[in-house]
Amino acid sequence: MDAAWIVDRVSHAYDFYLWTLTRADKRVERWFLMQDYWPTWALMFLYLFAVHFGKKFMANREPFSLRWPLIIYNAALVLLNFHIFWELFYCSYMRGYSYLCQHLDYSEDPYEMRIAKALWWYYFSKCIEFMDTIFFVLRKKNHLISFLHVYHHATMFPLWWIGVKWVAGGQTFVGAMINSFVHVVMYTYYGLCAVGESVQKYLWWKRYLTRMQLIQFFIGMVMGSHSLLTGCGAVPIWMEYGAMFYGMSMIILFANFYYQEYVSRTNANKKRPAVNGNASNGFAASHHHSNGKKTD
Numbered sequence: 001m002d003a004a005w006i007v008d009r010v011s012h013a014y015d016f017y018l019w020t021l022t023r024a025d026k027r028v029e030r031w032f033l034m035q036d037y038w039p040t041w042a043l044m045f046l047y048l049f050a051v052h053f054g055k056k057f058m059a060n061r062e063p064f065s066l067r068w069p070l071i072i073y074n075a076a077l078v079l080l081n082f083h084i085f086w087e088l089f090y091c092s093y094m095r096g097y098s099y100l101c102q103h104l105d106y107s108e109d110p111y112e113m114r115i116a117k118a119l120w121w122y123y124f125s126k127c128i129e130f131m132d133t134i135f136f137v138l139r140k141k142n143h144l145i146s147f148l149h150v151y152h153h154a155t156m157f158p159l160w161w162i163g164v165k166w167v168a169g170g171q172t173f174v175g176a177m178i179n180s181f182v183h184v185v186m187y188t189y190y191g192l193c194a195v196g197e198s199v200q201k202y203l204w205w206k207r208y209l210t211r212m213q214l215i216q217f218f219i220g221m222v223m224g225s226h227s228l229l230t231g232c233g234a235v236p237i238w239m240e241y242g243a244m245f246y247g248m249s250m251i252i253l254f255a256n257f258y259y260q261e262y263v264s265r266t267n268a269n270k271k272r273p274a275v276n277g278n279a280s281n282g283f284a285a286s287h288h289h290s291n292g293k294k295t296d
Helices: 003-022 038-058 067-094 110-128 130-138 147-166 172-195 206-230 237-271 282-286
Strands: none
Touching: 038 130, 038 147, 067 110, 067 130, 067 172, 110 130, 110 147, 110 172, 130 147, 147 237, 172 206, 206 237
8 A cells, every 4th residue: 555545545535525515505505614524623623622631721720610601601502402493393393394204405495494594503503512521621520521521522513514514404303403402401400500509409300311312312213213214315325324323322322321320320329328317429429510411
C-alpha cells in the first residue's frame, strides 16, 4: 500500500462526498451550518477539546456555582424542545403523516417547511447541549462526565447534520419529536434541581427519566425494524442500518447506566447498616442534583 494508492482512495472518497451533496435537500442548503459538513465536525472537536483541556484547567481552581446560568439554560432548553415537539406534532398531524412509513416531501408546502425548520432546530439544539458538559467541567463535576455522556453528545450533533441535510422531514420526524418531548421533561427536572435543596427534596422521578430515554430508543428500534422488514424505503437504506446500529449502542449504554445507578447501587445501599435510622448513603449522596447525571 503506497502513498499514491492512499491519495487516490481519499480523492475518490471526497468525490463521492461531493456527489452526495448534489443529492441533498435543496430547501436547507443555504441554512446556517448546512452548506458543508466541516463546521459541524469542527464544533464537535472543539467540544471534545474543551472538555479534555477544561478539566485540566479547572484542576487547581475552585468550582463555579452557576446557579442562575443553569436555571436560565435549562428553562431555555425546555422552551426550545417544546417548540420543536409541538411543530413536529402539529404539522405532521395536519399533513396526515404515518408514524411507521412516511416518505419525504421535498416541496415547499408551508407545513413541510415548518417540519424541516423544526428538524434544523433539533439538530442545532444538539450543539447548544454541549453546554451540559461544559457546566459539569466548570463546576468540577467530573464524575458525571461518563463515556455515555460524551459519546452521546459528541455524536448526535454530526449525525443529525446528515439527517437534516438529506431527509429534513418524512420518517425522521418521529425520533426527533419523541426525543424533544423527553427533553422537555428532562430539562424541567434539571432546571428544578438547579434551584436548590429546597426543591430537590421533592424530586423523586429521576429514574423515570432514564426509563423514558430507554423507551424512546426501543420505539426507534421497533420502527426501524418495521421499515427494514417491510421495505418501506422512507429513508436511504444506509441511514436505516446506521440508525439501527446507533440505537442499539444507546440501548446497551443506557441500560448499563440504569443498572449501575438504580439496581446495583440500590442493592448495595440496602446491605449497608443504618445510621440514626437512615441509610448511610442518604438521599443527597444517592441522587446527583447537579444538572443531573444527564446523558441525553
